[in-house]
Amino acid sequence: MVLRVLTLSTLFPDQTRPNFGVFVERQTRELAGREGTDVTVIAPIGIAPWPLSALAPYRTLRALPDKEQWQRMTVYRPRFPLIPKIGGRFHVRMMTRAILPLVRRLHEQQPFDVIDASFFYPDGPVAANIARALAIPFSVKARGADIHYWGRTPATRSAVLRAGREATGLLAVSEAMKRSMVALGMDADKIDVHYTGVDLDRFIPTDRPAAKAARHLSGPVVLCVGALIERKGQELLIRALPQLPDVTLLLAGAGPEATHYTRLAEDLGVSTRVGMLGAVAHAELPALFNAADIMALPSASEGLANAWVEALACGTPIVISDVGGARELVTNDTAGRIVERTPDAIAEAIRALLLSPPDREATRSAALRFTWQANGDALFAHLTKLAGKPL
The missing domain is CATH 3.40.50.2000 (Glycogen Phosphorylase B;)
Incomplete structure (x- = not known):
């Protein structure tokens, strides 16, 4: 047949x-x-x-x-x-x-x-x-x-x-x-x-300090993977940065809001801590997820974002909004936090994860069924x- x-x-x-x-x-x-x-x-x-x-x-x-x-x-x-x-x-x-x-x-x-x-x-x-x-x-x-x-x-x-x-x-x-x-x-x-x-053979936890060093990064790193459009919520992440003085924010994606986000970072005095990476090849994402302490994506709507699952597979906890299948994925604190779509709530969740990072293998376990x-x-x-x- x-x-x-x-x-x-x-x-x-x-x-x-x-x-x-x-x-x-x-x-x-x-x-x-x-x-x-x-x-x-x-x-x-x-x-x-x-x-x-x-x-x-x-x-x-x-x-x-x-x-x-x-x-x-x-x-x-x-x-x-x-x-x-x-x-x-x-x-x-x-x-x-x-x-x-x-x-x-x-x-x-x-x-x-x-x-x-x-x-x-x-x-x-x-x-x-x-x-x-x-x-x-x-x-x-x-x-x-x-x-x-x-x-x-x-x-x-x-x-x-x-x-x-x-x-x-x-x-x-x-x-x-x-x-x-x-x-x-x-x-x-x-x-x-x-x-x-998710390809569990490619998206795996690797040495985080080495992954940061390869990209000339130091200190806490928050990564957002998604098109630079209003719905994805990158503006909320930039507005949360003044409350996170040691954090570097990397935006992986391209889109019509890029210029606005660059100007907003300048206006808030955080432009030196915002990296605009543009479109990133999918093959490069495992290394990028491993260089990040947290992957944050406070979208206004989602189904079940692939970036959520890929980050978890790399042992990187996620900070996401309560949309789509968020609660089907983040079922405990080792996977990350589900937050309100406000800069204050996002900053609070990021601080909590940086102060008490979950075990990376425990974080990865949330992705193993995908x-x-x-x-x-x-x-x-x-x-x-x-x-x-x-x-």
């Missing part, structure tokens, strides 16, 4: 964006590596109309191959037109129109058994359109902003709900995300919780069931 899966993902890395959707890629690679499974990836790329299409980053995206082998998977990258910032409501229609002819042709050559959509918007509604055209089942996974933002935005809410209603099965990155999906109007009986994975093997087992079982095939 062969399970033929069409994975549809607007979150998938390419040569120009190696960190983009890296967790979707790792999950898909785990599935594709299983005996008796054949996975084809459709990773649509949105391109703005001319003359914007001649500018970066669209110019580099246009140069990507339409089809390539990526980590032993066949990946198709059809283009669809998009209107930057304001065109989200049109993505489903534009994507469907762009990729349906390709999917029909592939399906005629070798029929797919099931569609695996890795994000709820626009992937979910597009998967619903394709599944209807091919008369096959489909699944959609909710990860965070796809429900918390697109599921609540008036222009896209109905499309998200339609995908949830028509899907044969659904996945959620945490129990908390499942509750959010149900609150939005989705059927709880169709939703399986599907936790992320393996890619378990992630792949659950995804394979979910899709096999939807396709009506025996396990």
